Amino acid sequence: MNENQDQFDVVIVGGGPAGLNAALVLGRARKHVLVIDNQKPRNWVTRETHGFLTRDGVSPQQFREYAAEDIKAYPSVQFTSDTVIKMNGKDGAFIVKTAEDKAYYARKILFAVGKRDQPLHIDGLSEVYGKSAFVCPYCDGWELQDQKLVMIMSAEKALYMAKLIAGWTKNYVLCTNGDVTLPEEQMLELSRHGVQVYEAPIHSILSQEGMVRAVELEDGTLISCTGIFFQPKLQAGSEVPMGLGCEVTDSGTIVVDAQGKTSVPGVFSAGDAASELYQAITAASLGSLTAVSINNELNFEAWDSGTK
Template sequence: MILDCAVIGGGPAGLNASLVLGRSRRKTVLFDDNKPRNAVVSESHGFITRDGVDPQEFKRIGHEELAKYPDVEIQKQRVVRVNKEDELFNLEAEDGTLFQAKRIILAIGFKEILPDVKRVKEFYGKSLFSCPFCDGWEMRDKALAVISDNEAASHMVKVASNWTDDLIYCTNGRQLLSEEKSLLESRGIRVYEEKIRALNGENGKLTEILFEDGGAISREGGFITPEWTLASDVASSLGCKLNDRGGVESDEMKRTNIEGVYACGDVSLAGASQLIFAAAEGSMAAISINAAMIEEKFS
């Protein structure tokens, strides 16, 4: 059987794309190896009716809803190879099963590379986070830190200040421009440019930041700026053009530069990490595919 669409990636973008395709009676396979970027967190926020949901519970509900649509199949495995031959895409799953599809949706997402700070993994997803809009409410009015040597981190500092008046900025050795430092400190945000020796705390709860010069400061949590890299090489193997943020370039209809390949979610947004954005992008990609196939039917 030739599929109408193969959806690669089972996060909110891939789930919502599969839902819309299933409701449009399109033969669809959703590939999900269950290795999400947000695996370290126990709650996801900002999605109405699902605020505070465990990401795995979100996925379980999604799979349950997709099961109502006979044209959608879920393959709980990774796609290891994709190539385009004539007008069809050939896909190979990790168990060796072969599939053919008329369209591809890339909802592959990203992997995170955490800052080079000792013990940061112990606190990430528990008291250190990457998105103030996702987790700022839970950290409100606490003694927080933004830990980042990224040149664009000042924006994160400004955003994080919305949830607390007790905020510091640790640059982990990067020296700020004097104007930038003066602006932040004039708003009561202390800047620490010393290299960080380690983080301290227990059971994922940050209590202290230790500096290489021997100094230390108590903190209850905060935010970091991980680097992102594509979670799969499928996009590059297909020849998809990347944008300047490392994601897959797509137009307003989620079409990439490769005919028949669409991109949605984190891999397309390359910066906006909220579930509700990703789900909306998945819906847009599926609607775009459905519209194209309807036009083909009547052309």
């Protein structure tokens, strides 16, 4: 073992709510833990984190700072800013390699790598994303309540989101951005509820200092609005789990059981990486539950082996 190699009970890949809460639980369980995070979380485009009791409204950066301060009480947890690029080994003896040419040994692995946004190729969207355009009404609907909104959704999700967003505002339209035509029965249902549907592709989003003013369609239609909810296209936050053999869905979600176990023994996943719920408090909760599962497995293995 050279100077770049260390032994840990658990290596956690990803330092968002899931990874941090898992680190807290494992630290309190006296496990030797390393959290490896590349400091590129998906939610840093937003100004505030919502729906998290005692932390409602804090920025994602502040959330991490508060979490790091809590975890300082448990010295068996270490952090490093790096990117995991490769992993091999087996349950009880994994080798984790990083972009900084470091190598770490771990008995168990927890992937809390979240997901990444794929480009939507809508001109002007990046300027408003996280400021006046959002993806989750549970996270940001309160701030846009009763405002005039544009919902940019695929035909598959249009009716579902129309029903959902109505709890926050009745003043909204749907844009399918050139996707397939909605079924006639859905168009009739939306019409009965006064929801206008625009099927032409979007030309651009017009804004000023991050605040959306209008959505312009390719047919020249200009839809004024003060906010947007759009359907993101997501991919796995890291390719490493697949390289290790973890089963992954077509949408990039790591398949886990109720304890957060993946299809590879000794490898676990939690948070957005292994769920499609996409709320910070849900990710943290899943991180906590999975950490309990990991700790139980470590303790039971030590008991069975006679290790004190």
